Amino acid sequence: MVKIASGMLLKDxxxxxxxRVVSTDLxxxxxxxxxxxxxRPGAVVRVCRRGTPTVVEVVSGHQCKCHCRCRxxxxxxxxxxxxxxxxxx
Amino acid sequence: xxxxxxxxxxxxxxxxxxxxMTCPPNTHPSIFxxxxxxxxxxxxxxxxxxxxxxxxxxxxxxxxxxxxxxxPGKRSGRRVSITIDGKRPEGR
Amino acid sequence: MNPKAERAADGVFRVAMLGNPxxxxxxxxxxxxxxxxxxxxxxxxxxxxxxxxxxxxxxxIELIDLPxxxxxxxxxxxxxxxxxxxxxxxxxxxxxxxxxxAVLVVVDGSKLARNLTIVGESLRRRLPTLVVVNxxxxxxxxxxxxxxxxxSEKLGAAVLLVSARSGEGCDKIVSMLAIxxxxxxTPPGTVEGIERWADDVYAACARPAPTHLDEGDHAGEGPSxxxxxxxxxxxxxxxxxxxxxxxxxxxxxxxAGLFWVIFSAAKWPMxxxxxxxxxxxxxxxxxxxxxxxxxxxxNGVVAGVGTTLVFLPQICLLFFLMSLLEDTGYLARxxxxxxxxxxxxxxxxxxxxPLLGSHACAxxxxxxxxxxxxxxDRLATILVxxxxxxxxxxxxxxxxxxxxxxxxxxxxxxxxxxxxxLGIVAGLGxxxxxxxxxxxxxxxxxxxxxxxxKRPSLRTAFLLTLDRAxxxxxxxxxxxxxxxIVLWWLGSYPRSGPSPDGDLLRAQAPLQASAEGxxxxxxxxxxxxxxxxKERSMVxxxxxxxxxxxxxxGYDWQLSVGVLSSFAARExxxxxxxxxxxxxxxxxxxxxLERVREARRGDGTPIFSRATCWSLLVYYVLAMQCLPTLAxxxxxxxxxxxxxxxxxxxxxxxYVAALVTxxxxx
Numbered sequence: 001m002v003k004i005a006s007g008m009l010l011k012d013x014x015x016x017x018x019x020r021v022v023s024t025d026l027x028x029x030x031x032x033x034x035x036x037x038x039x040r041p042g043a044v045v046r047v048c049r050r051g052t053p054t055v056v057e058v059v060s061g062h063q064c065k066c067h068c069r070c071r072x073x074x075x076x077x078x079x080x081x082x083x084x085x086x087x088x089x
Numbered sequence: 090x091x092x093x094x095x096x097x098x099x100x101x102x103x104x105x106x107x108x109x110m111t112c113p114p115n116t117h118p119s120i121f122x123x124x125x126x127x128x129x130x131x132x133x134x135x136x137x138x139x140x141x142x143x144x145x146x147x148x149x150x151x152x153x154x155x156x157x158x159x160x161p162g163k164r165s166g167r168r169v170s171i172t173i174d175g176k177r178p179e180g181r
Numbered sequence: 182m183n184p185k186a187e188r189a190a191d192g193v194f195r196v197a198m199l200g201n202p203x204x205x206x207x208x209x210x211x212x213x214x215x216x217x218x219x220x221x222x223x224x225x226x227x228x229x230x231x232x233x234x235x236x237x238x239x240x241x242i243e244l245i246d247l248p249x250x251x252x253x254x255x256x257x258x259x260x261x262x263x264x265x266x267x268x269x270x271x272x273x274x275x276x277x278x279x280x281x282x283a284v285l286v287v288v289d290g291s292k293l294a295r296n297l298t299i300v301g302e303s304l305r306r307r308l309p310t311l312v313v314v315n316x317x318x319x320x321x322x323x324x325x326x327x328x329x330x331x332x333s334e335k336l337g338a339a340v341l342l343v344s345a346r347s348g349e350g351c352d353k354i355v356s357m358l359a360i361x362x363x364x365x366x367t368p369p370g371t372v373e374g375i376e377r378w379a380d381d382v383y384a385a386c387a388r389p390a391p392t393h394l395d396e397g398d399h400a401g402e403g404p405s406x407x408x409x410x411x412x413x414x415x416x417x418x419x420x421x422x423x424x425x426x427x428x429x430x431x432x433x434x435x436x437a438g439l440f441w442v443i444f445s446a447a448k449w450p451m452x453x454x455x456x457x458x459x460x461x462x463x464x465x466x467x468x469x470x471x472x473x474x475x476x477x478x479x480n481g482v483v484a485g486v487g488t489t490l491v492f493l494p495q496i497c498l499l500f501f502l503m504s505l506l507e508d509t510g511y512l513a514r515x516x517x518x519x520x521x522x523x524x525x526x527x528x529x530x531x532x533x534x535p536l537l538g539s540h541a542c543a544x545x546x547x548x549x550x551x552x553x554x555x556x557x558d559r560l561a562t563i564l565v566x567x568x569x570x571x572x573x574x575x576x577x578x579x580x581x582x583x584x585x586x587x588x589x590x591x592x593x594x595x596x597x598x599x600x601x602x603l604g605i606v607a608g609l610g611x612x613x614x615x616x617x618x619x620x621x622x623x624x625x626x627x628x629x630x631x632x633x634x635k636r637p638s639l640r641t642a643f644l645l646t647l648d649r650a651x652x653x654x655x656x657x658x659x660x661x662x663x664x665x666i667v668l669w670w671l672g673s674y675p676r677s678g679p680s681p682d683g684d685l686l687r688a689q690a691p692l693q694a695s696a697e698g699x700x701x702x703x704x705x706x707x708x709x710x711x712x713x714x715k716e717r718s719m720v721x722x723x724x725x726x727x728x729x730x731x732x733x734x735g736y737d738w739q740l741s742v743g744v745l746s747s748f749a750a751r752e753x754x755x756x757x758x759x760x761x762x763x764x765x766x767x768x769x770x771x772x773x774l775e776r777v778r779e780a781r782r783g784d785g786t787p788i789f790s791r792a793t794c795w796s797l798l799v800y801y802v803l804a805m806q807c808l809p810t811l812a813x814x815x816x817x818x819x820x821x822x823x824x825x826x827x828x829x830x831x832x833x834x835x836y837v838a839a840l841v842t843x844x845x846x847x
Contacts, residue, residue, distance in 0.1 A: 029256055033628055036251035038295040040376060048416055049423060052521050053530075053627060057412065060294035060383075067408050068294040068325070068383075071415065071633075073423075073517035075524075075626035126675030126717075133473035140477065141670035144663035151660055151812030 008086075010045070011054060011079035017047045022083040030078060038070050044087060052076045193234075194242045196358055197266055199303055200287035201296050202249030203632040205315040207231075209287055209345035210246040211644045213354060218246075218648065221273045223262055229551070230273065231648065237355045244285070245273065253302040254372070257554055267306050283309040283361045285354070290320035290327055290342065291633065293387065297379035300336065301368035309361040310338040313354060317342045319633065323408045324390045332386035337366030346638060411633070418634060422514045429522070432515050436537065439502050443541065447494040454494070458487035477669060485665030489658040492542060495572050496653055499541040501646040503534070508637035513629055520627040526609040527616025529553060529624040532562040536608070539569035540601075543810045544657050545649060547817055555625040561612050563817055564827050567810050568608030570601045573751040574801055580755050581798045584778050584789050596798075603802045607834060619826070660809040668746055671719040680713030682706075720746060734800065734836070735793035735843040748806045796843035804835035 007022065021043045024031050038058040039045065049055040053073045060068040074082075128134045200206045210218070214233030221232050231246040247266060248259035265271035269280035286303050288296035293314065300312055314320075314327055333340040339357055343350035368378045421427055462479045469475040506512050512534060520530025528536075531553040539546030546566045553559040570578075578600055586593035616622065679687075686706035693699040715721050716738075724742030731741045739758070747754035758777055780788045805811065805828050815824035 030626065030628065032255050033251065033257075035372065036255060036298065037628070037630060046412075049419060051425070053423075053517050055419060055423065055517070055631065058295075060292070068292045069323075069408060069412055070292050070295055071419075071631040073513070073520075073627065073629045073631055075520065075628070078626045078628060126677065128473070128676065131473060137473050137477045137670065141667055144666040147663040148660060148667065148808065151808070151815065 007083040009080055010047070010056065010074075010082040010084050011050075011076050013047050013050065013084065015047055015050045018044065019084045019086045020044055022085050025081045025083070026078065034072075034074075034078075034082075037072055039072065039082070045084065054079045192241055194240050194282045194359065196242055196244050196283045196285050197263075197281040198244060198246045198285045198287065199263060199267070199299065200249060201251055201289065201292075201299060203630060204249070204287050204289040204292075204296065205345045206246065206249060206287040207645075208638055208641050209313065209315055209343070209351070209354075210244065211641055212345050212348060212351055214244060216644070216647070218644070219651075221275075223266075223271055223273060232273065235355055237359045240359045242355060242358060245281070250299070252299060267303070267308065280308060283311065283358055285358060286310060286312045287315050288312065290314045290317045291323050291325060293320070293325070293327060294379060294383040297382055298375055301375040301378055304336065304338065304364045304366065304368055305370065307363055307367075310336075310364050311354070311358050311361045312336055312338055312340045314340060314342045315345050317349065318344045318347060319635070321390045323411050324406070325408075326388040326390040328386045328388060332382065335366070335382045335385055337364035338362070415634060419514065419631070422511065423518050425521075428514075428518045432518065435506075435511075435515075439499075439506075440540065442502065443495055443498045447498050450494040451491050454487070454491050458483055458491075461487075473673075476673065477666070481666040481669030482662065484669070485662035486658070488665060489654060489661045492572050493650060493654065495541050496545060497646050497650050499538060500545065500649045501642050503538065504642035504645045505637040505639075507534075508635070508641060510632045510634045513631050517627065517629055517631065523609075524624060526613045527561055527620075527624055528565075528609075528612050529555070529558045530627050530629070531558065535562055535566060536569055539566040539571060542571050542573070542653070542657075543567045543569065543807065544653060544813050547810065547813050548652070550817065557616075557620050557622055558624045560818055560823060561615050561620050561624070563814055564615060564823065564830070565608040565612045567805055567807065567814075567827065567831065568604045568611065568803065570604040570802060571751075571807075573807065574600075576755045577747070577751060577801045578798070580758070580777070581789075581794050581801075585791065585794050585798075587778070600798065600802050603799070607803055611830065611834070656813065657809040660812055664808055668720070671723070672715065672746075674719060675717065677714050677717040680709045682709040683713065715742070733843070734839045735790070735796045735847060737788065739788060740793070740797070744800070744806075747801075748808070751801065751806050754801070790847075792843050792846035795846055796839040799842045800835045800839035802835075803831060803838055805831035 008019075010021075013019065021039060021041055023041055024034060024039075026034070034040070038060050039056070044059040046057040046059065047054065048057050048071065053075050055071060055073050056079075058070045058072060060070065198206060198210060210231060210233070213235060214231075218231045218233040221230055223230065230248070233244045233246075235242045235244060245266070247263045250257070250260045250263050253260055253264045253267070262271060266281065267284065270278055272278040284303055284306070286300050288300060304310060312332070314329070314332070317327065320327060327342060329340045329342050339361060341350055341353055341357060343354070345351060368375055422431060462483045465475060465479045465483065469478070503512070516530040516533050518530070519533040523530055523532055532550070534552070535546045535549040537546075538549050543566050546569070547563050550559045550562045550566070553562060578597060582593045582596050586596060616624070683706040686702050686709060690699045690702035690706070693702060720742055721738070723745055724738045727745065728736070728738045728741045731744060736744060743754050743757045746757040778789060811824045811828060814827050815821045818824065
């Protein structure tokens with residue numbers, strides 16, 4: 001069962017929003033899958049499409065100039081359990 | 090789209106001539122088989138029946154557990170590890 | 182002798198190919214193996230793997246393409262299989278388990294930072310490893326340049342930069358595999374540790390790609406701009422394809438186009454195959470002496486093989502086109518979009534592709550459910566896939582719709598579409614009921630990577646099609662052939678003598694004014710004999726025995742024979758009906774079809790009345806009448822129980838629906 005987390009949630013962010021993942025309050029299997037796909041605490045994400053489903057772009061290798069971008073479609077109830085924060089520069 | 094262009098296995102062994110028949114031609118279909126209606130003196134009948142039985146075995150083998158269907162000769166393949174510490178590799 | 186020594190003794194160098202999904206692993210595998218690959222499976226699992234044997238000098242290399250996984254440590258069946266193969270606990274069917282001799286890890290150069298996680302997990306296994314950075318052309322397009330030497334030093338393993346699509350760098354892979362060594366670096370063992378390690382490795386080896394002044398609009402573009410540009414293009418395309426309104430419309434158009442191509446392009450090869458088998462049958466009957474074995478060969482074996490192969494063009498086209506669509510990246514978007522529509526019915530978006538494929542044939546459709554991560558979701562999809570109107574039902578639809586709407590083609594077309602719609606509605610409804618009863622629980626929320634849009638590979642699509650077609654012929658073909666032989670026997674015995682009507686017609690033939698008239702009477706006599714023989718055969722007796730069951734649906738013994746015969750394979754219904762009603766098995770002959778339409782019972786009432794036709798149509802849309810599909814269900818669901826559930830449910834739904842239809846219209 002997917003729980004609704006508190007704080008800024010990924011599902012509430014508009015299209016184009018860029019921020020960082022703070023935590024995921026998901027069952028182990030889903031959390032592990034998302035983590036393996038790059039969506040882990042500290043990862044930079046950009047909301048490509050808000051709604052059902054939500055499409056996010058996970059930016060990896062952000063510490064160097066050559067970013068890797070990976071696009072993931074996520075059911076909205078899963079997004080409701082991903083806590084995010086604005087990207088601080 | 091071809092409509093049933095492939096001939097189905099409807100069977101057309103063909104009617105026997107009157108000389109071949111040993112029972113009245115107008116017999117009403119009955120549940121039990123009359124030996125006269127099976128060409129038991131024709132070796133081809135036995136070959137065809139054996140083939141049909143093998144075919145039935147092949148069909149049954151798709152559904153029934155392997156241990157219910159003995160097959161002559163040794164089992165194919167070498168032993169392969171399919172359990173991990175006694176557990177199946179996949180769980181539900 | 183220990184297992185590893187025994188494996189080495191046979192001189193085969195076993196290489197496990199590992200990597201994330203969407204890294205081009207299959208494209209690379211196909212480039213290395215070509216037509217030499219075959220599909221094998223891991224005993225005790227439903228995972229397949231493609232296997233190829235390659236030669237490198239004196240070394241024979243067996244390359245095993247493992248399922249794509251994001252991590253070896255996930256609790257999915259694919260990860261488990263990969264883990265156990267690398268740990269030497271699981272092997273392909275017929276082989277002894279043991280560590281692979283080397284691991285070939287394929288990573289996507291444009292997403293290297295994330296892909297390095299599985300590289301780290303693999304390196305920890307301490308097996309000789311070669312890391313292949315694929316899609317290097319795509320990486321350059323996104324402004325990323327990988328330094329292979331630094332990467333190799335950081336990983337402690339050999340690294341090759343390749344493009345499987347263009348072939349760049351691929352010629353060195355096999356030779357480097359043969360000399361691969363155990364890595365001299367050991368990444369951390371924790372999840373966080375491996376992630377930090379991967380970040381550090383990536384930061385060390387990735388560089389901005391050099392810009393070129395002659396690249397037109399993109400001259401002087403930096404790596405972040407290049408990456409941004411690709412992302413913007415993808416955003417624009419996604420906005421259209423996943424739009425809540427435009428998306429389904431585009432999907433409907435694409436699917437309609439796909440099926441139009443399949444059915445129109447497949448027509449001539451299907452007709453050619455059909456004609457070839459007709460010719461083969463006529464040749465056999467002409468060359469071999471008349472007898473039981475000739476009859477079995479012509480009407481059992483040839484019919485059985487032909488019944489399988491005639492649908493091969495459609496299945497091949499379906500797989501080919503679906504592979505192209507998948508390669509472009511579109512199918513993942515379609516699955517994401519369909520997730521929203523399918524979830525209320527208890528099915529995940531992943532079910533979309535198997536259900537779509539089931540419209541050509543349920544066998545490959547059910548096999549495609551292996552891509553569905555959750556077992557209950559997969560099972561629900563397997564159970565309802567046969568509701569989708571497959572190609573085998575088409576001859577039945579054509580016959581019945583032509584009877585119902587003989588001079589009204591427009592209404593006939595609507596009825597046709599209605600059949601497809603009824604199947605889809607029944608499938609979705611059944612899934613909803615199943616998820617609330619025997620498979621309780623919601624379908625797992627969808628998490629799916631959307632791959633980069635790219636030009637599809639014809640080579641990959643072709644090789645995949647060959648592989649899938651081979652599996653279909655081997656798996657379904659043997660079952661259908663066996664069923665056809667059994668049906669032939671049941672339809673041939675017990676034999677009966679000449680029919681009374683036949684005798685009468687034969688007696689009148691010599692009295693006709695012309696040779697043509699006499700011939701006509703002889704042909705009618707032959708047909709009467711054939712109908713008489715069919716009625717008295719085992720199949721006819723079975724039809725009479727089950728007639729009380731089907732009478733409420735409007736079926737007499739002749740239709741019951743047809744329904745029983747087509748339980749094995751739906752497409753034989755037309756031939757069976759042709760022979761039991763007219764004595765002529767040519768289901769394509771317009772004259773025969775006309776006689777089938779006009780066929781009457783002894784009391785003068787039409788066999789194919791309006792109510793009966795509608796009842797039959799509804800029955801055939803909904804009934805489970807495909808033994809090969811049942812067999813695949815039993816295999817994919819890991820037991821016969823679910824196959825019987827599927828059979829029972831679909832038969833029940835079909836019976837009730839046909840009963841209601843007939844009783845309302847009669």
